[in-house]
Amino acid sequence: MSAPFVYLRARRVALALPALCLGCAAWAASVQVDVQDAAGKPLSGAVVFLESAEAQRLVKPLAEQEMSQEKRQFVPDVRVLTVGTGVRLPNRDTVRHHVYSFSPAKKFELKLYTGTPAQPVLFDVPGVVVLGCNIHDQMVGWIVVLETPYFAQTPATAGRVFIDPVPPGSYRLRTWHPRLPVGAPAQDQALTVTTGGAAATVRMTGLAP
Numbered sequence: 001m002s003a004p005f006v007y008l009r010a011r012r013v014a015l016a017l018p019a020l021c022l023g024c025a026a027w028a029a030s031v032q033v034d035v036q037d038a039a040g041k042p043l044s045g046a047v048v049f050l051e052s053a054e055a056q057r058l059v060k061p062l063a064e065q066e067m068s069q070e071k072r073q074f075v076p077d078v079r080v081l082t083v084g085t086g087v088r089l090p091n092r093d094t095v096r097h098h099v100y101s102f103s104p105a106k107k108f109e110l111k112l113y114t115g116t117p118a119q120p121v122l123f124d125v126p127g128v129v130v131l132g133c134n135i136h137d138q139m140v141g142w143i144v145v146l147e148t149p150y151f152a153q154t155p156a157t158a159g160r161v162f163i164d165p166v167p168p169g170s171y172r173l174r175t176w177h178p179r180l181p182v183g184a185p186a187q188d189q190a191l192t193v194t195t196g197g198a199a200a201t202v203r204m205t206g207l208a209p
Contacts, residue, residue: 028165029197033152035159035175036203042159043204045178047080047144049151050163050171050191056147061085064120067131067141069097074131074141078178080153082146086120098134105129105145130182142178168193173200179207 035046061084068075069091079087091097091114100109105127110117112135123129123145131141150171152161171193176186184206191200 027195028167029193029195030162030164031150031166031191031193031197032199033161033163033173033175034199034201035154035161036201037207038203038205040203042154043177044154044156044159045078046154046159046202046204047078047151047176047186048154048161048163048202049080049146049148049174049186050166050193051148051174052169052171054167054169055150055171059083059147059149064088066090067143068092069099069133069139072133072136072139074139077140078142078144078153080144080146080151081123082149083126084122084124085145086122087143088116088120090116095135097136097139099131100134101129101131103127103129106143128176144176164197166193166197168195173202175202175204177204177207179209180204181206181208 033048035043037043059082062081065079065081065085065087067079067087067089089099089110096112096114098112101107105125106123106129108121123143126145126147129143133139150163150166152163154161171191172188173191174186174188187202187204191198
């Protein structure tokens with residue numbers, strides 16, 4: 001096979017790749033999830049995510065995130081991110097805080113401080129990390145670390161979210177809420193996503209009042 005022929009064939013393949021990638025994007029669909037409490041009412045603040053082997057291969061760290069301390073509360077109280085993401089924990093109060101976690105997914109301690117620590121905390125293991133303050137017992141926050149790029153959180157006034165774009169395939173739809181008992185696993189169910197998308201309803205039980 002002559003060199004010019006090889007070059008022309010490789011060029012045709014290279015030119016075809018962007019079109020193939022555009023086709024892949026076109027196949028991605030939207031997933032609608034309605035999250036309800038045990039009484040069937042819309043549940044705000046739930047974290048929903050889609051897991052699969054392919055999703056795990058595609059996941060990447062997010063840009064650096066932040067969970068601040070304001071008026072002796074963590075803001076936001078729940079932060080959802082992907083593995084490998086760093087989080088800054090600035091103290092914007094006039095009092096010092098002592099932030100810590102004993103969770104298996106991330107154990108760390110930021111001793112009494114004000115302002116912003118020099119280094120972000122790296123969350124490189126999946127799981128739910130519960131944050132507290134050694135000085136103010138009422139302060140509780142959660143960082144949910146995921147191995148998938150497909151996730152969303154139900155808004156403050158509704159229980160419906162959309163996750164998109166999601167490639168067709170077989171997934172585990174998992175749903176977590178901060179009112180679940182500490183250490184309780186996310187609720188789990190199978191979900192198949194087609195080129196037309198998918199819809200699911202999740203009713204969560206066992207939540208604290």
